[in-house]
Amino acid sequence: MDDNKLVESFSEFAKSKNIDRPTVIRILEDVFRAVILNKFGHSDNVDIIINLDKGDLQIWRFREIVDDHAPEVNAPTKVSLTEARKIEADFEVGEELSEEIKVPDFGRRAILSAKQIFMQKVRELEKAALYNKYEQLVGGLIVAEVGQILSREIIVLDDENNELFLPKSEQIFKDHFKKGERIGAVIHKVEFNNAIPRVILSRTSPLFLERLLENEIPEIQDGLIAIRKIVREPGARAKVAVESFDDRIDPVGTCIGIKGSRIHGITKELQYENIDIINYTDNLELYIARALSPACINRVEQRTERVCVYLDADQVALAIGKGGQNIKLAGRLIGKEIDVYRDIPNHLEGNDIPLSEFSGTIEPWILEELYKIGLETARSVLALSKEMLDQRVDLEQETIDEIYAILNHALNG
Template identity: 35%
Template sequence: MMSKDILLIINSIYNEKGVSRNCIFKTVEEALSSATIKRFEGQNVNIIVKMNRINGNYDTFRRWKVVKDENYTKSSIEIPYTAAKKINKKFEINKYIEYKIENINFCRIAVKIAKQIIVQKVREAEHTEIIRNYSNKIGEIICGNIKKIIKEGIIIELDDKTECFLPRNEMIPGERFNINERIRTLLFKVNPNSRNLKLILSRCCSKFLSELFKIEIPEILDELIEIKSVARDPGYKAKIAVKTNDCNIDPVGSCIGMRGSRIQSIYNELHNERIDIILWDENYTKFVINAMYPVDIISLIVDENNHNMEIIVNEYNYYKAIGKCGQNIKLASELTGWILNVVTKNEAKKKNKKEIINKVKFLSLKLDIDKKIAVLLVDYGFTSLEEIVYVPIEEFLKIKELNINVIKKLKSRAKDELLNLAIKEETGIYGEI
């Protein structure tokens, strides 16, 4: 292969792919080494090619590694230390002896084959470069032009000519694009195992919305306003919780902007997806109330152990609280991190009445007491055996209908019942309470 042929190949690849010249030269050297090895037909040889970066001239060398005499395995890529010393006393163990050999001759067809090999290796180097450059940009918004629209999604060309893929399931429902149209997307992940398109994009994930807010609202970029959580049903509705790190700034008003100027550009980007901007609060009950705004909440029943809340609303607010197909309550749950359940005032009353009846029956049975005494205990908040055992006597004295002797008997019976339950549990006879 003539030097000018090599330089032509390198220049064409450099102009076409934009890969660094040094990377292409290394790839060409590897390709020439691979081609030269084939000349030795089945022999195990170590060949390297050294190329002049200016004029394209190159030399081919065969190499042998210098090893200790006792480690020599008669391999054709090794030479024992004693033999190496006879050639040159300067040779050391684990160094290489290089012997210049004749460069391989290429015909025109071979030149074409070599170019294919080089292009393939450059493509691999190019993919490696893409992965290295974009791995630290995951979660960032990137812009590009639509190059091709296929059944599975859209191929987008970035400003540096890198091609990315936006799958159909990562597009906002109902949106349509045209060839060469400019588009903003989020770099969702880098897939090194993909054959061609390594960069996978998204416009559906919650991170895309929060990144749009960072672009459109300077206070978020300056860390005066902080995005705490995002919940999204792409194309339909989203909720975003914000807080301020400066007491002089209204976080919700700053995100909306004068006459909605800031939020409008985000609406346009998301094809009028409705966005509720929620004021975050460290008090989780207040945060849930804010997340359900503008629904009027009568009360909340909090179960911290199971991390859920029951939201009680009037009948006329029920469907508004749930939202279309349960969308509103689903987004509020995702935003707050709590399992939320909406019930009407009447439903809550019925449920509460049923729970009270069950608690009265439970205490009457376990403590062997009259129903009236059990009702008194439940009314004052004593609903479990543990509460009756461990709550101080002073608290029970608030119940005027009970004297101290009755209270002591109740505590004694509750203690005995807990002990019996513990014994049954250990012996495997534990049943439902």
Template identity: 45%
Template sequence: MQNDISKLIIQSFAEIAKDKGIDKDLLLSILEDVFRTMIRKKYESDDAFEVILNADRGEIQILHIREVVPADELTDPVTEISLEEALTHDPELELYDEYAQEISITDFGRRAVTMARQQLAQRIREIEKDNIFEDYSDRVGEIVLGDVYQVRNNKDILVNHNGVELLMPKSEQIYKDRYRKGDTIRAVVVEVKRVGGNPTVIISRTSPLFLERLFENEIPEVFDGIIELKRIAREPGDRSKVAVVSHDERVDPVGACVGMKGIRIHAVVRELQNENIDVINYSPDKAEFIKRALQPAQVLKVELSEDAKRASVLVPADEVSKAIGKGGVNIRLASKLVDCEIDVFREVEEEDDIDLYEFEVDFGKETIELLNEIGCDSARAVLELDEDELVRRTEGKITKEEAERIIDIIAYEFEDEQD
């Protein structure tokens, strides 16, 4: 009976430990701790006990070791046994010998054994959580491939990766992504944290790190370190800008990243739901870097502020829309890429435009100056931006209602001129 219970306990938890990747020696250590806890609950101390475990043979042996003493000197029945009682077990024992008596697991009672099993299972779960936390902490920055097994009501996605649950919040999903249960998903591990004691692994498809890892996967020169990705700016699902530099003068970094007929970059674009990717040559010269970042627009002149945190850029009148981009995306990405707020000014053709100060009665001098500060030095320059971009670039000093009014008045003025 004793051996049957021992084998059952060891075998069942050895299988669990194997499935969870827990080291056998660690499992034995946990088993010993659990049984010593069980001993302490019954005898208050485990000093007089030895726990012997043999995982290969599936045996658990608990020995109660006591000193043989005269009956009138017996003070602690946990650490001592009278000579008379000891002789009933082993007639060859003498005074002050050590007597080792094997304790059956069943002697602790069914309830104690059940509690021991529960405690052991709990310890294994805790180790599994620690292993997951440590494993995925080491994987931060790595791409993982998993299967979607649940899409929550709030659009958060739970992903199964080698039996571990990963979380991709809605904020980390490309807005064009649509997933159903069973779909395969590729993302980068960006964070591992503990929530209520449980490890939570956050994965992302919107992080610049995901784009960087995709470049490494598709472009051998990037993986080998010949080409370095110096800066990345993304608006996930729409457009990205990547600044690259080659550490081998024989290798063209932009050409290597794009590939023959765009084959290399297209593999990345497809993974990112057709996100347009501009690959540009990095330059340590900030003015030159800004010119390249605003591609495909042609830049005539760049003037940097003293702290190099703001730049005034002059472009031809017909290039303003390219410099700003649809919805302001090009100028936003360029600003992120170079870490500098960029204000675009156009070459003014007097007969084709209106000086903003002609609207001073409508907008006020302060508003005209605000518009000038963000690069809007003419009426047409204002019309190149939408309401949201005007609010963003003036840091809310012009409200959305004011921005709508400004655009409406200027647009109406040009309509009048055409009439």
């Protein structure tokens, strides 16, 4: 293959990979210097001139002419007088010999090696470009096409046909996609796996919901409403605390829209995840009350890492929610664990019995489990719902039922 055709083939390959001209020239220079170094043992005395427009390649090697018996006569940067005069008869010691080297002079094996080096460098550039591009976009929203559905992940293709990955763990449990379908996700992270960059997407991250809200609600984009915090049980329920910087704007109503017009498209994208929009406040008690909606609370007792919330009996189940979902999300939203208690009427507060009095009917290790979570009297246990007690202690449901039966009988006969 002659010089022109080789350069043209390299240039076309690089163009197909969207590599810019200066980078192609730099890679070609590096490739030919590597080949020259391998052949001659030195490449600093070589000039490489590349013209991509014409497909031209010129390689000039420069050596100093020395006496045939000089100690350095065999050095890569030197040439003997006798060898130099074979090229031009009137050369003298101390002059410089310049030779043009043609690609065929390297031999077929060296040319194949050059091709391999070039393609490897281009692929490395592609990997670096992909990593750098998406590293800067982490946390951003992307819509891409489903390319392949595997058991552990979905491979999606961006607009440049790069492969991005949506692992099973980052999918909403209700997600079911088809090949060719376009799906939304947030760019979760970029990592290297065996020197290959992997762009990981997520549909379960709170950031995904945040980006969807920003896209749908102009007031958030304009900075009139701020999202203070988002917590999610992906595909099931989410709580979003928002705050308005304009007294004329109701942040909750604005985010929901007339008859839910704004929030509807977002819930559909999230497989009909229920989204509670909550007005943020610095008043912790009020914030807790809003976070536990739709339950109505009577009072709050604040402790260092936990808060105790007291409600009427008919409100406890609402506060806890299905599978404890509402109270878990509320706790994550406010940043403290929430304990829910039935509010005991004042006229019943004095009618109580210490748990130590039940050591004959309730096994000591069970009483110890109750003591560990701060329960010391019969009414303090009964003020807690069975569902809440089940979440806080490692006891069988049958044992919990038995405890409640014993304590109720003791207090109420």
